[in-house]
Amino acid sequence: MSSEKVQTGTVETSIPARLDRLPWSGWHWLIVIGLGTVWILDGLEVTIVGNVGGRIAEDGSGLALSAGQITGLAASLYVAGACVGALFFGRLTDRFGRKKLFIITLAVYLLATGLTAVSFTPWWFFACRFLTGFGIGGEYAAINSAIDELIPSKHRGRVDLAINGSFWFGAMLGALLSIVALNESLFPGNVGWRLSFGLGVVLGLVILLVRRHVPESPRWLIIHGREDEAEQIVAEIEERVERETGAPLPEPDKSIKIRQRRVIGFGEIASTMVKAYPKRTILGMSLFVGQAFLYNAxxxxxxxxxxxxFDVPSGHTGYYYAVIAVGNFAGPLLLGPLFDTIGRKPMIAGTYILSGVLLLVTAYLFHAGSLNATTTTACWTVVLFFASTGASSAYLTVSEVFPMETRALAIAFFYAVGTAIGGITGPQLFSRLIETGNPDNVALAFAIGAVLMVAAGVVAIFFGVNAERRSLEDIAKPLTAQDAEDGEDDGRQRPTASRPRPLTA
Structure with missing residues (x-):
């Protein structure tokens, strides 16, 4: 339906409450698989570059690149692309809908990573890394906003953390794949690393097939004057859930009045984030800078x-990556439910501070020469068990503490700015520290990431939001709902819309 044909007015809707009161079902698993698996692709990309970088830097790889260029410049270009993509697609996601954009962004990723596999010169490789990040950054905004608007409030915390933590399932796949791909008895040195990137294309195509069946966000449709479509989608979801559970759904307990608008200006969105929610803005920025510097750097x-x-052969680094990937994935998976029970503030602050303190201990041991490849990996596994949980909660936080109309752009903004600070400058700084061959410099790199994580945890203690088990509309009232309460209308007052349909046993 074109936006020009949409007639907007003021409606009262119970759709948010109807979505939040749904029990967990097979339909929700469709959402998790179709949307949440984007993190697997990101983890795959980051880990593949980290593991095949040493092989690409070797003679005979087909590309004249140094290890520093791969872990420094190429890594920074990937993150820079993700930042630009997040902002570009984030704005489009809030304006044109979640579904259109999460199909487009996945297509961009598929094209770019496929072209990376056939790189023939350094500039081509660098350009493709930027474009791959461009697609992945757009995915963050479109996907996280859609997930939060479709998952029931009582499950939102654990689901978000598990999905964001699946980055490390992709990392584990990438690590294990690199072991096979870099085995020169199976593939020549200039072929194996290309096959590693090709796996991303295969996984992306599978995700695209599932994603085609994910609907547009009913919350977004309501605000943009398309309540008939929203009603149809929610009614079909309710019918499917009732059929799966064999029990009627309870009546929704509340409704919300919304003044529909087709377009909400960037200035109003930015003003809302900075002026109306300054503490939440500081919180989001702190969480993103801390985790981005630690992980991307x-x-x-x-x-x-x-x-x-530690003289580990380049073809064997995947084993070590696979181990820390397991720790990273296990953290959000096991600790995620506590974010819905114990609560957001204590869990976010606790995971950030604890991971920072443990990383400082690791930095000290590395500086003292007390670690080898195995014990370093063991230390990192423990650190990242908590750090991964905290990092995942950063995305959860910014996707649920701002009004619905700003959600995708808020995710994009914090991701872009926070990641630009930690993810672009970090690899450049750390690659130089590592290339010095001085253990003191590597320990310094660890310490910088640790201090930023602790600082972010302290900010969460003071500025954190108790968002557990609460509707998104209760955490941050939509701008259009505030309009309706203020009595702003365009003269086309409508009767109450989106009433609950009759339920049958």
Missing amino acids: VTFGYATILIDF
Whole structure:
């Protein structure tokens, strides 16, 4: 339906409450698989580059690149692309809908990573890394906003954390794949690393097939004057859930009045984030800077640390990556339910501070020369068990504490700015520290990431939001709902819309 044909007015709807009161069902698993698996692709991309970087830097790889260029410049270009993509597609997601954009962004990723596999010169490789990040960054905005608007409030915390933590399932796949791809008895040195990137295309195509069946967000449709479509989608979801559970659904307990608008200006969105919610803005920025600096700065160079300081062969770094990937994935999976029970504030602050303190201990042990490849990996596994949970909660936080109309752009903004600070400057700084061959400099790199994580945890103590088990509309009232309450209308007052349909046993 074109926006020009949409007639907007003021409606009262119970659709948010109807979505929140749904029990967990097979339909929700469709959402998790179709949308949440984007993180697997990101984890795959980051880990593949970290593991195959050493092989690409070797003679005969087909590309004249150094290890520093791969872990430094190429990594920074990937993150820069993600930042630009997040902002570009984030604005479009809030304006044109979640579904259109999460199909487009996945297509961009598929094209770019496929072209990376056939790189023939350094500039081509660098350009493709930027475009791959461009698609992945757009995915963050479109996907996280859609997930939060479709998952019931009582499950939102654990689901978000598990999905964001699945980055490390992709990392584990990438690590294990690199072991096979870099085995020169199976593939020539200039072929194996290309096959590693090709796996991303295969996984992306599978995700695209599932994603085609994910609907547009009913919450977004209501605000943009398309309540008939929203009603049809929610009615079909309710019918499917009732059929799966064999029990009638309870009546929704509340409704909300919304003044529909087709377009909400960027200025109003930015003003809402900064002026209406300054503490939440500081919170989101702190969480993103801390986790981005730790992950994008340190993990991009982990394979280089193993090779240069512990003489681990370039073809074996995948084993170590697979181990820390398990710890990273296990953290959000096991600790995620506590974010819905114990609560957001204590869990976010606790995971950030604890991971920072443990990383400082690791930095001290590395500086003292007390670690080898195995014990370093063990330390990182424990650190990242908590750090991964905290990092996942950063995305959860910014996707649920701002009004619905700003959600995708809020995710994009914090991701872009926070990641630009930690993810672009970090690899550049750390690659130089690692290339010095001085253990003191590597320990300094660890310490920088640790201090930023602790600082973010302290901010969460004071500015955190108790969002557990609450409707998105209760955490941050939609701008259009505020309009309706203020009595702003365009003269086309409508009767109450989106009443609950009759339920049958």
